[in-house]
Amino acid sequence: MQTFNYLRPAHLDELCQALQQPHAKIVAGGTDVLPQMHTGRLQPALLVDISRVSELEGIRIHNTQVEIGALTTFAAIQAHPTLRAAAPALTQAAQWVGAPMTRQRATLGGNLANASPAADAVPPLMIYNAEVTLTSAKGSRSLPLAQFLLGPGQTALQRGEFIQSVRFELPAEDLGSAFLKIGPRRGMTIAIVSAAAAVRLSPEGRLEQVRVAVGASAPTVIRCPQTENLLHGQLPSAELWQSAAQQIAVEISPIDDVRASRAYRRRAAGVLAVRALQAALSQAQEAAQARTV
């Protein structure tokens, strides 16, 4: 590892100031940055350690608005009771991040900034229609996740900007949601394919508010709008799920790599997305039953 300068701001204003310097690289938990520095893939001239900027930490819920600070760890997300009850896909994704030690350090902001197509936190945030708040000395702006993530390792972050938080509306009780992932092993693994889905049931038993996001199957995590349209307003059936899986395979653009082939990803993405939809649906059904009781 080569030499670099290091700054550890304690407050947001100090952070804004630190990021004025050229070639600054933000580090929080270090679970992505340090391995990249170790291999030499990343050689920052200045490392800005944000781990002491306490304004960036924590999960805040006002009425139905959720705001998760960039510095919040996956261990904290995993343990949060409100998220677990109302946004279970995010909890499930947090449980898949690395190993317990990784989750104690890895942060939500880091997972987004790293912009991996396989990032675990992104599919659930996409189905919850999350927005990212980016801040710099000039002020703040908000972007939908899909506009924030531009490609593998590429984001809309401008020079001097950092991720302050992620916001989304707490899903209504009757919106079921789920996250699923497969990797080359059962833990501490990079996704071969991941999927998150959300759905609610109309009083007639039709699918509504269908949302599907698939990971590790395109240059970024993507929503699958055509699949969502195909399912919207339909009564669930085996044939419907089959055509949804086929539609998913059309909407994604996976690659071959050491973990799996493109052909396998096409098939697995459809299977996994449908299973996520089914899990979300049974949750929605439980919510509906609880209401009628």
Place this chain on the structure above:
Amino acid sequence: MTDTPLHLGKSYPRRDALEKVTGQAQYVADTDLPNLTHGRIVRSPHLHARILRIETAEALAVPGVIAVLTHADIPGAKIYGDLLPDRPVLASDKVRFMGEPVAIVVAKTRQAADEAHKRVQVTYEPLPAVIDPFAAAQPDAPQVHENGNVLSHFTVCHGDTAQGLAQADLILEETFHVPRVYPAYLETEASQAVLNPNGTLTVWVSSQKPFHDRHHIAAAVNLPEEQVQVCVAAIGGAFGGKEDANMPVLAGLAAYCTRGAVRLVNSREESMLAHPKRHSGQLHYRLGAKQDGTITAVEITTHLDTGAYASYGPAVGQLLTEVAAGPYRIPHVRSETFVVYTNAPIAGAMRGFGAPQANFAIESLVDTLAHRLGLDPLEVRRRNIWRPGDFNFTRVRVNQAESTSLALETAAQEVARLKALPASPGKKAGVGMAMALQTMGLGWGVPDDSTNRLEWQPDGQVLLRIGAPDLGQGLNIAAAQITAEALGVDLSQVEVAPINTLLSPDGGVTCASRMTYMVGNSSMLAAVRLIDMLKEEGARLLGVQPDQLEYRGGQLLRLDQPHLPPIPAAEITSRLAEEGRALHSTATFSFPYGPEIPTDLGIGMPHVLFCLGAQVMRVEVDSELGSVEVTHATAVHDVGRVINRAALEGQVEGGLAMGMGFALSEDMILKANGQWVDGLAEYVLPTAMDIPGEVKIILLEQPESSGPYGAKGIGEAVTAPTAAAVANAVFAATGVRVHAAPIRPEMLIRPA
């Protein structure tokens, strides 16, 4: 010796356990030396290339750099090798694999060494490369060495396979592919050395064979072996991969040339690229059988990828040749193995030493045979397994052949139990099994001795000096238990000394499932001698005849005056110390070979002791995704006699986990970008989450008459059958027969 053992079979914790889990154990990289400098190896970025020029000036200009060493700086032997000398200490005219050492930069700081190593300018002319052993064996393949790519070729014939195949009702012909497996020890290879003011060299190693290291280091720096002292630090795993002298030699060379203290520690990437792997390759089988499942003949042709240098490749090929027909009485066998040089990473010793590869093929094939004949795989095995008195096809009488049927029948009960479990929703469940066959010891014709020294110290403690290291498997605690048992003393009275070639006897290599057996035997011999010496010295000091003394439990009893209290050994040894003398004994145990060993096989080394067993796996396969979960595993192994139960169970669990990696996820492949998978993000090891929820261990204790208290080896037999048992379970679940490991989900489902 009493009838009820004092220590045998007890689960004493290993003495280094606490310091290891609390991070206090001293590995090579933790052992600080005064004025320590740091080496960094410049490695080949090419699979195969001619070296045109090595320019060091720019690297030498980096502040803090002390030296840049190339082949020209080696004062002694520039080539070394364990079985044959084919490996340059540092490459001179050519590099033959990616990661091959070309130069060493030595600097005052690690950072300076890192920086300078990038500035050593090596001009290469890339050459065509070959990384497939079958292709490399063809005459028009790129030549890795001058004398052709086929390093070794073994053929063992027994009977007449043409006749045997003619008698068959069914002939199966199948080809199996096995992966390139990385040993993946926690501690990467490391070594450090210091040139002492008196011109001698001291080298710290993380190694399975300190005495061999000493030999190679001494040759490279041109010192007599007595002037090279090798000390074994704590070892963070080895599994065969640390039978490679590369780091000790390079550290010794660097210290010698710079007249200082130098540390070399490999990164994970360097470890993966440049240190020995399990041989990948392909195994082609033709197997004939009668309708009733009786196997009439088998012809086996194996091509092993041994990488760029021989390492232990020829010996791995020999062992594979011997075990390739499994634990079966087959009248006609032809087993032929080609060990082939390629430009892939070096393959060498790794836990199982050829047996896991052969096991995967033969045990998959026996299952296929059962399926094709409409028979139960257990029944086909029953019909063919060794029986007492049987000879294997190398004409060696199988020791305890009855263990084979005992293991099979024990496994059969487990198969029945696991088959009764219902599959989870959306999953297909299947149960499979495989027999385990592993040899023990180095094989006839290879010197295979273990020497131990026991010192009864004035304070009453007994110091045991072993000459081959505990790699983490628990050798030291097992040896201490056997010694304490033989002396009839408390375990706390026996200490095992760290290994240092100046003080320790030469114990050979920690390998080949031989340690408990060899060290146990030599400990027992040394203990008997020590007791005799204690009695002699006691008699002299007490002024009585030795036969008037009886030894019992660390004390001497006066038979002539039974009313006197017993005399503790410490009383004798402390009086000896006053005389300036010490009580110690040394004993050597040599691996026993009977006179009937066939020496004309053409492979040179038939093994005569076998570790037998069986493993049963239950899997659940996701019907749509093809992903495999091993839900239950049962390992049945004949260990002769349990010495330390906890250590033994640890060996079984670890070996099984290693076998699961071979079965389901591990393969070091060349990626589309021309780079090897060289990190643990892409090379997928099983973690605790992948290990079955139930691992049941059934230890059979059929005493080995030549073993210490009946014990024999276990370290490798536990890894050999796992992959085939998983593959057979996958077949039972899905009807898909895989011919290649690791089994990937996409092999088990139809593409979209």
